[in-house]
Amino acid sequence: MFMCKDVVENIMEYIDNELDLETLKTLEKHTGDCPECMAFVNTYKRMLEITGKLKDKPFVTPEIRNRLKILLESKIKPI
Amino acid sequence: MEIGFIKKLINVIVSNESKSSATDEELVSTYLRTGDSAAFNELISRYADKVYGFALRITRNTSDAEEVFQEVFLILTKKLDTFRGDSKFSSWLYRVTANSAYMFMRSQKKHENNLSLEGYSPYDEEGTLMGKIMYKDWSSRPDLIVFNKEAIKIIDEAINDLPESYRTVFHLRDIEGLSNDEVADVLEISVSAVKSRLHRARLFLRDKLSDYFYDWRK
Structure with a gap:
């Protein structure tokens, strides 16, 4: 017998259209x-x-980017 | 002099346009062959937010995340040649980010109790949901309420409440949009482990949101 539990445990496949007919x-x-x-x-x-x-939430401020730039310029040697 | 300047400017613009239309793998190849900093900068532009966001999801601390973020791009300048193209560049970079974050956490002796959510489920012992879901049903609320800033903040915080192994899977799969196979590749776990952790994480987060909207109504 199909129970609520079966809905819960099959929900991912249901959302992704992966259930058999x-x-x-x-x-x-x-x-x-x-x-x-x-x-x-x-x-x-x-x-x-x-x-x-939440996918396109920006994190890197110009300040963070600038600190990275300074770090990379101080550490890397041209290859 | 003016014509020379204009020609130079056009070259820069054309070069930048070709960088922005190049694939990640082409940019890596260009940088490794020629040391072209524009190619490297383009990779930074594409992935800065993704690397920082993933580091922040693991460390849950902005200054720790920035240290990891810097370390990842420093590693890239030194070890980009270890990218062999077996997987997508983005998957490889997420793996570098995860490894750097775990190393950082270990070095800082910041250990997290990685609790299991494997038993987490909304149904009762008989396998029914009776009386557990409907009275908190918020699914028909208007978009203006459902997508308000506070709700998005609540879910962001709830994701951070997940144990680390569930948090990383959820972040990569449902926020970054990687496939199950790609998440398994990045985290070096099986696809069935990805699915299992994602399932429990989603159940946990659905419950958190239901609590929020139920409390909000009161």
């Missing part, structure tokens, strides 16, 4: 009938959208 159908049937699992899947997807916003 039979498991996919069973999972979607379960989530259609189980509001807890529907909420789990939806919040899981939203969480991934939020973490995606």
Whole structure:
């Protein structure tokens, strides 16, 4: 019997479209009938959208870049 | 004199344009063959934020991250010839960054208890989610609320709360967008270990966000 546990443990493959057709159908049937699992899947997807916003976060300020430049100029010999 | 200056300027612009359109591997090759600093600078421009971001994710301290960041590019000036092209340059550079960060942490005697999240799951002993998820369902909140700066800060901090072995996998896979195979290559672990750690990390972070949005509503 397909349980909430099976939705949780197959969620990565579900998101990545890697489930076989039979498991996919069973999972979607379960989530259609189980509001807890529907909420789990939806919040899981939203969480991934939020973490995606961290992708292009800038870190290196002009000061950090300048300190690197000074360091490299002081240490490297031309090859 | 003016014509000479203009010709020189055009050469610089053309050279810089060819650098920006070159692949990473072409830039490495150019630098190794000719010592062309423009090729090296282009690599720095492409990867400075990625190297610093990954170092910061491991060390969780900005001054430590900067030390690692500097060390990585210093290593590049000395050991770029050890890049053999077996993997993508980006994977190789992430591996150099991870190794440099781990060495730095060891040298500073900064040890982290690497707890396991393997038992971490939202379902109960019967395998159900009954009463655990729906009352904190925030998935239909408007984008303006879900993507607010504080929520993004909360998730960034929650990622840093993950044990190190989960944190690095999550960062490379879900923030940097590497494939499972690439993450396994960078961290020198199996693909199944990548998937397992990613799974537990995501469950942990989904819970953290649910707590945040639930508390926020109150």
